[in-house]
Amino acid sequence: MSTTVNVHEAKTHLSRLLKRAHDGEETILAKSGRPYARLVPLESTPARRKPGRVKGQVEDAFFESLPKDELAAWEQ
Template identity: 40%
Template sequence: MNIAEAKAKLSELISAAEQGEEVVIARGGHPVARLVPIHRSTVRIGIGDGLVSRVPDFLTPMSEGELKDWE
């Protein structure tokens, strides 16, 4: 596809790329650019949000009962 045609159909080309298609754009009959989909990472940060209600403070000393539990 030449540049002028790509300008006129940019939203269509982006939709095609979202569907997994690869679009090659040419200038003067020579390929100069490639429009490809971006593969998004499936890693999600914060997946356990709300599952932990209380995080202990690890810097405070343990009570006598907690120390005995560890012995």
């Protein structure tokens, strides 16, 4: 179900419209009576990063210095 709201009303009630979008409702924003934009819920929220999630998956060689010739190639 979608609702059409004019831009002025959307500015006044943005928090309310965001809550409705979060609850799954689509809102059409209109300017001068014409559809202008759509406020929709996100498909899914990105997963939060968890520090240490890959602990033990990087080998010690990863932290060793590069060979001098390879390091020189990066510095050019």
